[in-house]
Structure formats: structure tokens, C-alpha cells
Amino acid sequence: MSTESRNTERPEAPERITEEYRMLHRVAQVLQTEGDLMGMLQSVMKTLTGFEDLRVENKAGIFLANNNRKVLELLTTYGEFSDEFLEKDREIPYGDCLCGRVVESGELLMSENCFQDPRHERLYDDMTPHGHYIVPLKSGTEMVGVLFLYTRTHPAWYQHSREVLYSIGGLIAAAIQKKRIDLELSAYRDQLESLVEARTAELKQTNQKLQSEIEGHKNTQDELRRSRDQFRDLGNQIQEIREDEKARIAREVHDRLGQALTALKIDVIQVGKKLESRLPDLKTRIDGMTGVIDDTIESVQQIAMELRPPVLDAFGICEAIAWQAREYESRYPLRFEVQCAELPVALEKGLETALFRVFQEAVANVVRHAAATRVSVRFVVEGERLVFSIEDDGRGIRPEDIDNPASLGLVGIQERVHPFKGMVTFSGKPEQGTAVTVTLPLDAGSKP
Numbered sequence: 001m002s003t004e005s006r007n008t009e010r011p012e013a014p015e016r017i018t019e020e021y022r023m024l025h026r027v028a029q030v031l032q033t034e035g036d037l038m039g040m041l042q043s044v045m046k047t048l049t050g051f052e053d054l055r056v057e058n059k060a061g062i063f064l065a066n067n068n069r070k071v072l073e074l075l076t077t078y079g080e081f082s083d084e085f086l087e088k089d090r091e092i093p094y095g096d097c098l099c100g101r102v103v104e105s106g107e108l109l110m111s112e113n114c115f116q117d118p119r120h121e122r123l124y125d126d127m128t129p130h131g132h133y134i135v136p137l138k139s140g141t142e143m144v145g146v147l148f149l150y151t152r153t154h155p156a157w158y159q160h161s162r163e164v165l166y167s168i169g170g171l172i173a174a175a176i177q178k179k180r181i182d183l184e185l186s187a188y189r190d191q192l193e194s195l196v197e198a199r200t201a202e203l204k205q206t207n208q209k210l211q212s213e214i215e216g217h218k219n220t221q222d223e224l225r226r227s228r229d230q231f232r233d234l235g236n237q238i239q240e241i242r243e244d245e246k247a248r249i250a251r252e253v254h255d256r257l258g259q260a261l262t263a264l265k266i267d268v269i270q271v272g273k274k275l276e277s278r279l280p281d282l283k284t285r286i287d288g289m290t291g292v293i294d295d296t297i298e299s300v301q302q303i304a305m306e307l308r309p310p311v312l313d314a315f316g317i318c319e320a321i322a323w324q325a326r327e328y329e330s331r332y333p334l335r336f337e338v339q340c341a342e343l344p345v346a347l348e349k350g351l352e353t354a355l356f357r358v359f360q361e362a363v364a365n366v367v368r369h370a371a372a373t374r375v376s377v378r379f380v381v382e383g384e385r386l387v388f389s390i391e392d393d394g395r396g397i398r399p400e401d402i403d404n405p406a407s408l409g410l411v412g413i414q415e416r417v418h419p420f421k422g423m424v425t426f427s428g429k430p431e432q433g434t435a436v437t438v439t440l441p442l443d444a445g446s447k448p
């Protein structure tokens, strides 16, 4: 059967047109599948070369256009090609031979016979006579490459076949471009992913560093807290020792010194009686001596009292404060008003001592700094709390005095009540006075 005669016989045969469009549809189908581009192109070339009415031999190939270098680069071939061809036609400059012309013109090219067509510039040793369809692969206005199909020599052409070939070229070009975009996108995605990865690693590292810094800070903080607690304990211990020592010295001074002085006084009086008639001069001096001994006894009692008032141990905090207030009134131009509530619980000795010392320190400040005339002392129960306050009507403590870490007297007040969970506030109003308020949970300082 002669294909040429058949073509000339049925140039517009509807079956042929139908067949061509069916092929176009198959090519479109292949190119629309998701998958590897090279596999798809092989499949397309197989479809095309298998279509008899296009008069192609079982050989085809695709070049990609490299617009920077102005060359066509062989992408893939279908069918038997000689090594010589594959080597020489790896690249074809724009304008060279049939394919080079198509990439420049963008037009479909048909060549009847490679040995007779002067445009077919590239010849090979084992070349057999053949014709060509060189199809531009054009996506929009962009030349993506060319598809070359081998035909028999002197094929007959049909006008509508051109459209089909153009369409096929367009489909292939679009598929190649889509692949390129996909590749570019996935490269971007990879780049992005590795960027995100690097950033994540960086963040993780920073995070770890921060974590260990925080850990370090926490350790330092713990250490600080520990050593502050230790200092506090030490301070409390020293206070306790001092209080014991004061109590001991007060007893010694009061008892031993007091007794010794009393004995001395009795002796001196005895001696005085005996000397009375004989040496009136000495008598006067002895009277003087008993006076000095009396004064000394009083001083000793005063000293003992100040070291630790026995009333504190004998009667408790309220009586001790009342006694101390009377003492202050006799010494300073101050009037005291003391309000002391009946407590529902007996307080621990340590807490009574602490509150008594707070009172003394607060009044020492009133005397030294306040220029006050009245002091009001309240010792009351409010709900579950004990509230102990010392208020004066003096010039008022300033905020900067309260916040000053060098205000050691104020710090001492706070430290005194800290072991009993006591909170201290200082507040002052200019020319209206100062209030020192200690608040304690009732159960913290009660006797077990």
C-alpha cells in the first residue's frame, strides 16, 4: 500500500481528521498526567511516531532553547539514533540547519528530503533519506524549544495537519514550562525549608542558651536567697544570744551587785553608829557614803531594768510597754497613750521580746527624729491578726528614709518580727506624724 497515493486520494477524509484530533487528545491526556516529564515526553513521541497518517518514521526528538547561549540543547530522543548524531547534535546554534531555523522563525517547518533540502545542513555518515516535521514548542510568545519528527521522503501535507502539529507543540511547550515552574517552586520550597530548618535550629540554640541562662540566674537567685536566709538566721541567733546575755547580766547586776551594795551599806551604817560619838567629822562622811551607796544601788537597778525589764518576763508585753512608757514620760517631754487588748492566746517569749524591742526602737526614733509630743501605742487583735502600732504626731518619716537600705534601724525592726511571719509598714505624713505598724498572724507567735 502506498501511503502517498492514499493521502492524495483522500485529502480531506473525515476519518483522517478525526484520527488526528484523537491523537491530539491522546497527547494532551499524556501531558496532563502528573509525573516525570521525560517519561511523558517519551510517551508523547511514541504516540506521534505511531500515527501513520502523519507519515513519521519511528524517530523523534526534542531540543530545548537556551536563549542566553543561543543554542538548542538536545533534551531527549525517541527511536534509533547513531552515536555520531547524538554527539554532533547535542547542541545546534540558532539559525543552523532545520531546527535552528525553526527556533528563530517560530514557524512549523516541513522538509521533503534531507539530501535535497539545502536547509538540511547537517549530514551524517549513515543518514538515510528522510523528510521532517520540525514543530516549534511555543508557550504563549515564548519559544521553549523544538520537536523534530522524521517522515518518509516527499510526504504529502495537509493544511489542517499544521494546526494539529502547532497545537501539539503548544501542549508540549506548556508541559515543559509547567515542569520548570514546578522545579523552580520545589527548589524555592527546599530553600525555604532549609531556611526554616536553619532558623529553627538557631532559635532552638538561642532557646537553649536562654534556658541555661535562666537556669544560671535561678541558681544565683537560689544561692542569694539561701545566703540571705542564712544571714537572717544568724541575725536572729545573735539577737537571741544578746537577749539571753542581757537577761543574764541584768540578773547579775541586780542580784549580786545589788546584794553586795546592800551589804556594804549595812556595814557602813554599823561603822557609822560606832564612830558616832567619838568622831563626828567621820560621821558626816559616812552619811555621805551611804548616800552614794543608795544612788549606786538605784543606778544598778536602773541599768538592770534597762537591760531587760523584769516586768517583761514577769507579766508580759502589755505591762512591759506600759512600764516603759511611764519611764519615757519621766525622761522626755512626751505623753504616751497605750491601748493593749486582752489577747486570746499567750504569746511566745521570743515574740514578746521582739515586740518590746520594736517598741523601744520606734520610740528611740520618735525621740531622735520626730519632734513629737504624743505617742499612741495600740496592741489589738483584728480577725486572725495581731496589729501592733506606734504612732507619733511629729514631722513624719519621708518616703526616701523608708526606702533607704541604709536605714538600719528600720531594717532591724523588720528583721525582729520576720521569724514570726510579721509584716512591718512605715508611713509618714509631713508634719502630721509617723506610724510603724506590725501585723502578725495570731498563731505564729502563740505559745504551743
Ligand SMILES: Nc1ncnc2c1ncn2[C@@H]1O[C@H](COP(=O)(O)OP(=O)(O)O)[C@@H](O)[C@H]1O
Residues within 6 Å of the ligand: 365, 366, 368, 369, 370, 392, 394, 395, 396, 397, 398, 401, 402, 406, 407, 408, 409, 410, 411, 434
Ligand atoms: N518617727 C520618725 N519621725 C520622723 N522621721 C523618722 C522617724 N523614724 C525614722 N525616721 C527617719 O528615718 C531614718 C531612718 O531611721 P533608722 O533606720 O532608725 O535610722 P537612725 O535612727 O539610725 O537614723 C531616720 O534617720 C529619720 O530620718
Ligand SMILES: [Mg+2]
Residues within 6 Å of the ligand: 361, 364, 365, 409, 410
Ligand atoms: Mg533609729
